[in-house]
Structures are given as structure tokens and as C-alpha cells.
Amino acid sequence: MLFNSIDFAVFLPIVFILYWFVTNTNLKLQNLLIVAASYLFYGWWDWRFLSLILFSTLVDYSIGRQLMSEDNQGKRKLYLWTSILINLGFLGFFKYYNFFQESFVDAFSFFGTKINASSLDIVLPVGISFYTFQTLSYTIDVYKRKLEPTTDFIAFSAFVSFFPQLVAGPIERATHLLPQFYKKRTFDYTKAVDGMRQILWGLFKKIVIADNCAQYANQIFNNSESYSGSTLVLGAIFFTFQIYGDFSGYSDIAIGTSRLFGFDLMKNFSFPYFSRNIGEFWRRWHISLNTWFRDYLYIPLGGSRGGTSMKIRNTFIIFIVSGFWHGANWTFIVWGALNAAYFLPLMLTNNNRNHLDTVAKGKILPSFNELFMMLTTFGLTVFAWIFFRADNLGHAFQYISDIFKHPGSFLLLSIYLKYQTVLILLTVFLLIEWLGREGEFAIAELGLRWSRPLRFIFYNVIIVCIYFFSGSEQEFIYFQF
Known part of the structure; x- marks a missing residue:
């Protein structure tokens, strides 16, 4: 169901x-x-x-x-x-x-x-x-x-x-x-209302963001040889938001539904695409799985307590096993190994526990340095998602090769006009997530700051967006895992 x-x-x-x-x-x-x-x-x-x-x-x-x-x-x-x-x-x-x-x-x-x-x-x-x-x-x-x-x-x-x-x-x-x-x-009325808010936001993420992005990501990945490099990059970005909207949307609905019945589930996503390095990203992405592997695999293997060789071994084991958990395909194993390679320099320099706080906390805009770190981390993540989405390793390497063989131009207005609706929706989504990043989930953090009439309008606008901008129905990605 x-x-x-x-x-x-x-x-x-x-x-x-x-x-x-x-x-x-x-x-x-x-x-x-x-x-x-x-x-x-x-x-x-x-x-x-x-x-x-x-x-x-x-x-x-x-x-x-x-x-x-x-x-x-x-x-x-x-x-x-x-x-x-x-x-x-x-x-x-x-x-x-x-x-x-x-x-x-x-x-x-x-x-x-x-x-x-x-x-x-x-x-x-x-x-x-x-x-x-x-x-x-x-x-x-x-x-x-x-x-x-x-x-x-x-x-x-x-x-x-x-x-x-x-x-x-x-x-x-x-x-x-x-x-x-x-x-x-x-029955706790306050908890139930909070649960309904989270269900609403989860539905927006899934139906408006993930399903719309899926339509174009599938089109581009399934016919990657027909597109320019700039469009292929957009395809990878669309998948990046598809998988986030799809999976975090499911988690939001699950957590919100649980609250309706008086249960508290652990937070599973914490605005991962605003991370300043890969270590922070993995503390904010699929938190329940990553902490499971940490506690039941990484720490029993020795964690970071041993010498350099043990640290390297354990890092690659945890990421490769995490990749293999996602699916029976070499693409997932390479995706895990690539993230291990991203993470390793941070661990070896003892910088993997940096940035435990929210980015630009208490501020409207990040500093230039924070923005640069977020964009760099996001770029590395998008690149890794290509392997996750590709049908096989040959497809992944061909996709990456075609980005550089036929780069095209990001300045062509025709590209943005073709995808203008989903790009506008992504911009609105990112703005809401950014403004609400210090809360448990975005629309609760924003809505509770406002007066009741403004909050009422805000939630109804989201409902209207779900109705009018829903993408073609897609199965939740993580059902296959």
C-alpha cells in the first residue's frame, strides 16, 4: 500500500x-x-x-x-x-x-x-x-x-x-x-497536528519534488546518449533531488503517521544537501541506517581506535557494505567505495566531526566560505549519485564520459525553458528547506513562527501545489531495497 x-x-x-x-x-x-x-x-x-x-x-x-x-x-x-x-x-x-x-x-x-x-x-x-x-x-x-x-x-x-x-x-x-x-x-492533539504537518510536507516532497524530478531524470538517464553534457548534469541533479524528495518524503510521512498513534520515530534526514563536507552529509542522510552500521558493524570492527590501516579498512568496509545493502549491483558497491574515498581524508585528518551545528545558524545567508563548502559537497554527492542511478557500471562511465565529450552550454536558455516548471519548484523547495533548516522539518519550523492566518495560507498553498503540480506517479525508490 x-x-x-x-x-x-x-x-x-x-x-x-x-x-x-x-x-x-x-x-x-x-x-x-x-x-x-x-x-x-x-x-x-x-x-x-x-x-x-x-x-x-x-x-x-x-x-x-x-x-x-x-x-x-x-x-x-x-x-x-x-x-x-x-x-x-x-x-x-x-x-x-x-x-x-x-x-x-x-x-x-x-x-x-x-x-x-x-x-x-x-x-x-x-x-x-x-x-x-x-x-x-x-x-x-x-x-x-x-x-x-x-x-x-x-x-x-x-x-x-x-x-x-x-x-x-x-x-x-x-x-x-x-x-x-x-x-x-x-491521544495528544499537539503531537497529532505536528504529525499531520509532517505528513503534508512528506507528500509535497514525494508528489511534487520527487515525482516531477523522476520524470526528467528517467528520460535523461534512459536516453543519455542523445543529450549534451549540460543536460546530463541536469539529469544527475534531478535524480539527486528525486532520491532525496522520495526517501525523506517517505520518512516524513512515516514519522508523521506514527505521531498520530502516539509513537515517536527517530529522525532520518536532517537537510543533508546543506552539508559542508561529506562527514556532515553522512550524519544527515539516512541517519537510521548509518547509525545502525556504525553501532553494529563499524564499532565492533574496531572503529577509529586502531592504526591508520585499520581506520582505512573499516571506513571502506562500512561504506561498501552500505552500498551493497542498497542493491545487488556493482554500481552500488562503486557508489559506496567512492563515498569512502570522499570521507577518508576527513577521517585521517580528524576533521570528520567538524560542522556538528546547523550551517549559518541564526543567519539568513551563509558566508562565502560556507557556500563554497556546501556547493563542493553537493557537487561530489551529485557525481556519486550517477553510479547509484545508472543501470550498470558501463552506463555510469559512459554517462560521465558523455558529460565531457559533448559538454554543450549551461547558458542556453532553451535548456532551462524545457525544464522551467521543475526548476521553479526546486527553487521554492530549497528556499523553504533553507529557511526551516533549524527545525525538525521545514514547514513546521516556518509555520510556527507565523500568525495563525498566515500559517493557514501557507499550508493551503502547499496543498494546492500538491494538487496542481503533482508529477506522474512513481513508486518509492527505496521499496526496491
């Missing part, structure tokens, strides 16, 4: 009414309703994959119970690795089987040996990368004794399948989200 669909527009009010007016006197009934609604929400795509979520839930719930009663460290490790292997085994099979099989055949073909192997027609379950990592966080935290294992199967099932963030995050930690299912929730 898509957030930007009529189905969800009907589904959400029904669940909301049942949640607050029918089951509100009984916590277990509320949690059971969440489980039922979540399974309906997910099964709307393909009911067959509900068995995977249920199986993952049963495995990690049972292993958590075993870890609670087991003191023998060897057996505890066995339980932990059972959870890891089962969860990653399912993820690996559905997401990476064909990739490894094809890479294996290609490797032998390179050395002159032909191997006949057929690919399987495997359908990737929506959101498997997200809920797999979510359940793993529970088992790992229980193993480390950071979290008491639950004895409430319904609450745990609700945590695993919680519909607002089930298929594309944020990837919640068990230590943060699971305890919220133990507590009685009371």
Missing part, C-alpha cells in the same frame, strides 16, 4: 478511529490492532511474504527468550549467530542470489572457462532490508544485555511490523521503539 494512494487515504482514518475510539481502553488490543493493520498494509502488495515477517518475528522472539535464561557464553553466542544467519540468509537469498550467481559465472568466463548456470526468478519482498535490520537490532541488544528480552509476543510483533515504517524505515532500534509498545498511549 502506497502512502500517496487512495487506498492509504481510506486505510489510515479507519485504523485511526479504531485505535483511539474502539481499542483505546486496552493496551493489548491497541497493539493487536497495530499488528493486524500492519499485516494488512504489507499484504496489500503480496500476502505471500507475510510468512517471512511472521517467521522472522518468531525466530527473534524465541531467541530473545532463550538469551534471557541462558548464562553460558558459548550458547549465547550460538543463539546470536543463529539469528544473524537466519535473518541475513533470507535477505541474501531473496536479494543477492542472482547477483552472486551471475558474478561467479562472469569471473570464470573472464579466465576462459564457461559455466552454465540459470538465474532464479526471485521476487524481492518489499522492505526486507529494513525489517531484517530492525529485528537484528533486538537480538544483538539483548545479547549485549542492553535490552531486557520481551515476554509480550504481541508487542514484539507490533514492533517488527509497525506499518508506518515497515517497508522503508526509519530503521528503528528495539531499545527505542519496543518500549513504546509497553506504555499506555493517550
Whole structure:
């Protein structure tokens, strides 16, 4: 079920009414309703994959119970690795089987040996990368004794399948989200209104920004040999805003929807395109995944505590694994390695923790130096996104080569007239994001500064823009991951 669909527009009010007016006197009934609604929400795509979520839930719930009663460290490790292997085994099979099989055949073909192997027609379950990592966080935290294992199967099932963030995050930690299912929730009008604002902004990002940018990004990337270098650069920029509007828009809707039901999810994006270096960018982009890899992979590997060689190794591991998490294609691995190369100089010079504050805080405009750093970081990010978007490595390198072979001119008015609507929308979007960058999300920060009549006009203008400037409907990009 898509957030930007009529189905969800009907589904959400029904669940909301049942949640607050029918089951509100009984916590277990509320949690059971969440489980039922979540399974309906997910099964709307393909009911067959509900068995995977249920199986993952049963495995990690049972292993958590075993870890609670087991003191023998060897057996505890066995339980932990059972959870890891089962969860990653399912993820690996559905997401990476064909990739490894094809890479294996290609490797032998390179050395002159032909191997006949057929690919399987495997359908990737929506959101498997997200809920797999979510359940793993529970088992790992229980193993480390950071979290008491639950004895409430319904609450745990609700945590695993919680519909607002089930298929594309944020990837919640068990230590943060699971305890919220133990507590009685009371309706909070202020939180609900704030949630509606965030849903509205998420819809604007997705329907107006991402879907309009997608139309041109797809057109340019799919026919890249037909365009000048300047248009190819615009295509990469369109994709840059497509993926941000698409993914952060989903996260905003998920967080806002959760607030309607009395839950708080972690912030997943924090104005990443205003970053002053790559280190800051990765603290602001897909925060839930990046902190997951930091805590459950980077730090256990030794983090930045060892010598230079260990720091370099761990940096490349974390970025390449992050790239591979996004998809079974060498383009994602190169994208991850490229970002590691961007990040490495900052880490080796101990500048990766610079710029922890908001850029130009308390000011209308950035300084010249801040503007230069933001544009440089943005340019590096746009270049890396070419690999992320390309169909394969050959396409990516050809796309980059064509930018320089046939540069064209950025001064041609005809280019901007062709894309004038989306460029104007992007300008308005960036202005709103910039003015609201010191808040949790842009329109709340802006709206709360203004009087009620002005705020009313502002929100209605956004609604009108969603209605009149919606792009052709596109599936959320991160559903494929």
C-alpha cells in the first residue's frame, strides 16, 4: 500500500478511529490492532511474504527468550549467530542470489572457462532490508544485555511490523521503539497536528519534488546518449533531488503517521544537501541506517581506535557494505567505495566531526566560505549519485564520459525553458528547506513562527501545489531495497 494512494487515504482514518475510539481502553488490543493493520498494509502488495515477517518475528522472539535464561557464553553466542544467519540468509537469498550467481559465472568466463548456470526468478519482498535490520537490532541488544528480552509476543510483533515504517524505515532500534509498545498511549492533539504537518510536507516532497524530478531524470538517464553534457548534469541533479524528495518524503510521512498513534520515530534526514563536507552529509542522510552500521558493524570492527590501516579498512568496509545493502549491483558497491574515498581524508585528518551545528545558524545567508563548502559537497554527492542511478557500471562511465565529450552550454536558455516548471519548484523547495533548516522539518519550523492566518495560507498553498503540480506517479525508490 502506497502512502500517496487512495487506498492509504481510506486505510489510515479507519485504523485511526479504531485505535483511539474502539481499542483505546486496552493496551493489548491497541497493539493487536497495530499488528493486524500492519499485516494488512504489507499484504496489500503480496500476502505471500507475510510468512517471512511472521517467521522472522518468531525466530527473534524465541531467541530473545532463550538469551534471557541462558548464562553460558558459548550458547549465547550460538543463539546470536543463529539469528544473524537466519535473518541475513533470507535477505541474501531473496536479494543477492542472482547477483552472486551471475558474478561467479562472469569471473570464470573472464579466465576462459564457461559455466552454465540459470538465474532464479526471485521476487524481492518489499522492505526486507529494513525489517531484517530492525529485528537484528533486538537480538544483538539483548545479547549485549542492553535490552531486557520481551515476554509480550504481541508487542514484539507490533514492533517488527509497525506499518508506518515497515517497508522503508526509519530503521528503528528495539531499545527505542519496543518500549513504546509497553506504555499506555493517550491521544495528544499537539503531537497529532505536528504529525499531520509532517505528513503534508512528506507528500509535497514525494508528489511534487520527487515525482516531477523522476520524470526528467528517467528520460535523461534512459536516453543519455542523445543529450549534451549540460543536460546530463541536469539529469544527475534531478535524480539527486528525486532520491532525496522520495526517501525523506517517505520518512516524513512515516514519522508523521506514527505521531498520530502516539509513537515517536527517530529522525532520518536532517537537510543533508546543506552539508559542508561529506562527514556532515553522512550524519544527515539516512541517519537510521548509518547509525545502525556504525553501532553494529563499524564499532565492533574496531572503529577509529586502531592504526591508520585499520581506520582505512573499516571506513571502506562500512561504506561498501552500505552500498551493497542498497542493491545487488556493482554500481552500488562503486557508489559506496567512492563515498569512502570522499570521507577518508576527513577521517585521517580528524576533521570528520567538524560542522556538528546547523550551517549559518541564526543567519539568513551563509558566508562565502560556507557556500563554497556546501556547493563542493553537493557537487561530489551529485557525481556519486550517477553510479547509484545508472543501470550498470558501463552506463555510469559512459554517462560521465558523455558529460565531457559533448559538454554543450549551461547558458542556453532553451535548456532551462524545457525544464522551467521543475526548476521553479526546486527553487521554492530549497528556499523553504533553507529557511526551516533549524527545525525538525521545514514547514513546521516556518509555520510556527507565523500568525495563525498566515500559517493557514501557507499550508493551503502547499496543498494546492500538491494538487496542481503533482508529477506522474512513481513508486518509492527505496521499496526496491
